[in-house]
Amino acid sequence: MNRCFLSRLLCFAVMFSAGVTDAAQPNILLIVSEDNGPELGCYGDVYARTPNLDKLADEGIRFNRAFVAQAGCSQSRASFLTGLYPHQHGQIGLATWGFRMYREDTPNLPRSLKAAGYRTGIIGKLHINPESAFPFDFHEIPTANFSRKDLSNYANYAGTFFQAADEPFFLSVNYPDAHDPWIRQVDGLPKSPQTGSEVKAMAYMGIDPPEMRAMVADYYNCISRLDSLIGDLLSTLEQSGKAENTIVIYIGDHGADMLRGKRTSYEGGVRVPMIMRWPNQINPHVEEALVSTVDLMPTVLEAAKASPVAGLPGRSLQPLMSGEPVTWRNHLFTEYHTHAAAPNYHPQRAVRNDQYKLIENLLPDTLNPDYANTIRKLEADATSRGEKGFSGGLHNAIANATAEVVAAYALMETPPRYELYDLQNDPYEFHNLATSPEYAATLVDLQDQLTHWREQTKDPLLDPKSLQRLTAEVTAVTNKSEGKSTQWGYVDYFFGKESNPTAVESSKKKKGKKKQ
Structure with a gap:
């Protein structure tokens, strides 16, 4: 009896020293699409052909009322990777026009997860300044790739990353669709492109001139191609054997680049698709609570058992995962500054x-x-x-x-x-x-x-x-050339030399003030 007890104790000690706690940490796969709102079949869009995303929604939570912090590419991406609003992190306009965060040491997902023992990777564009603020271990296809070259490489590179090591991983995969140019077909995708006679403009535009129909159809063709590529990515995850311990999160970075969409504060600009699958942890359902992409950082940090970041304005989505009624926020906030100056x-x-x-x-x-x-x-x-x-x-x-x-x-x-x-x-x-x-x-x-x-x-x-x-x-x-060469002064005069006074406060105390 004592020998059995000692054997179990020794086994426990070996498991603990080997990091059994780390083994319980879920992998995180964050999938981001460009310039599309909830024009997906699972959101009730009758023109969308999105079987893979519809299946993902059936297996997890479809957040019916999800919003970005600002309807712009760099601004939105900086927000879901830092958990802050643009006026808090400083990326108030496009990185390609020289806009930047106030501080390089602003806490963010890759940095926090690396500290918690995660491998971190990104496929596709980051689009935030300075890029050095985001210490990814792995970065492939760093451009926007709006020409849609070698689209199969997104899943191929992801497969390499999935299999590279046994540590838990965080991988962000960023696709170029459905950003303009709205290309009808690339590499045979979609197999049967839609035409202008098969679609109508989004209702939030309030107009539907026939001359726009071909353009709208190709927007839907981009979404169909996106869906196929995400299907390939999810198949690659399954083949890696790591899907059961992986949280899959899919979001759009903001709404479509149409009238009353992108670059506005209207629903067509700030409302996005958000789907989350976590096997054995999420009760599949449609969630009506008001949620924001600034909620992703606290959600992921909690799931990963990483140290929380003080002062974040969002909140973890874990209370919503069961589908049971919970006390939640009554108000949700968004903002806009500029895009390309x-x-x-x-x-x-x-x-x-x-x-x-x-x-x-x-x-x-x-x-x-x-x-x-x-x-x-x-x-x-x-x-x-x-x-x-x-x-x-x-x-x-x-x-x-x-x-x-x-x-x-x-x-x-x-x-x-x-x-x-x-x-x-x-x-x-x-x-x-x-x-x-x-x-x-x-x-x-x-x-x-x-x-x-x-x-x-x-x-x-x-x-x-x-x-x-x-x-x-x-x-x-x-x-753009002026923007790239501009030393934007707002990074100093918004808050003086103190810069961001919210979530980076503890970081400043530890590292000292860093001159911009």
């Missing part, structure tokens, strides 16, 4: 609850330059697809729309201070209620919530001087 600069802050949404335009009654920029871009794309003479076509389509849609586009072009929408009765945000007396109490409540959040997260644009200075700085930069 002057052509897109129009800062906003937004808050929503279960029914209503408030957008605050920080430069009210001024022209939003992205309005005309997006129309020009879409008309040029339609013309390139053979729609001759479509210049001015979107303006005509808007002018001939319903009065409600015409008013919504006029408001988008020159927005007032506040926009208030009833998302239950007006899900596409066509009817601004901000000046309606019967909604005055709702307006005040959401204004208070938004102000409290901005104060709590130390939003630098609460200071009129910072807003004025940022406006002058950003609107002076009109092209």
Whole structure:
């Protein structure tokens, strides 16, 4: 009996010294697509052909109301990798235009997971400055790859990474679809491309001119190709033998690059697909709670048994995994600054609850330059697809729309201070209620919530001087070469030399202040 006991004790000691705790840590596979909202079959889109993502949703949680922090590529990616809003981490515009985080030592997922014993890798673009802030062990296909070259390599490189070692891993796979150019078919994918006669424009646009149909069809073709590539990736994970201990998370980085989508605070820009599968840990269901991609970092750190990062504004999603009712957030926040400097600069802050949404335009009654920029871009794309003479076509389509849609586009072009929408009765945000007396109490409540959040997260644009200075700085930069060479001053004057005063505070104490 004693010999048996000693044998078990010795076995336990060997297992402990070998790191049995680490063995229990799940692998993390984070899949990110470009420029697509929830235009997937599992979200009810009748034009989407997405069997692999639909199956993934059936096996896990489909978050029906998931949102990014800002509807821009670099800004969104920096947020889900740091767990901070753009005004907290500093990546308020595109990395390709020189925008950057305030501090290189801002805590992030690869750094925290490496400290917890994880191998870390990324396939596809990072698109955040400085790249050195993200210490991935493995990085393949570092470009955006909008030409869609060698798409099979995403799964091939992932397979190599899965099998490289036995330690738990974190791998982020970033696909180029459905970013423009919307390429109809690449390497035989999709096998049977859709045509303009088979689709309609997304409802949140409020218009559906025939000249746009081919472009919209190719957007759906990009999503179909994305789905096939994700299917290959998931098959590679299965073949590695590690799928049962892997959390798979799929998100879009923001909505489609269409009218009232990307580069806005409307639902078409900030609402994204989010699906999570964790075998034996998640009860498959559809989740209606308001969730944000800033929730991913605390979720992953908790699952990985990694040290939590103090001061993160998001919260772990683990209480939602059972599908049982839980107390959750009542308000969710998003924001916007700029994308590519002057052509897109129009800062906003937004808050929503279960029914209503408030957008605050920080430069009210001024022209939003992205309005005309997006129309020009879409008309040029339609013309390139053979729609001759479509210049001015979107303006005509808007002018001939319903009065409600015409008013919504006029408001988008020159927005007032506040926009208030009833998302239950007006899900596409066509009817601004901000000046309606019967909604005055709702307006005040959401204004208070938004102000409290901005104060709590130390939003630098609460200071009129910072807003004025940022406006002058950003609107002076009109092209990418200027942006790349610009030493953006906001990284200093937003917070002085102290930089980000929230989640990096403990890091500053440990490492000392680092001069930008």
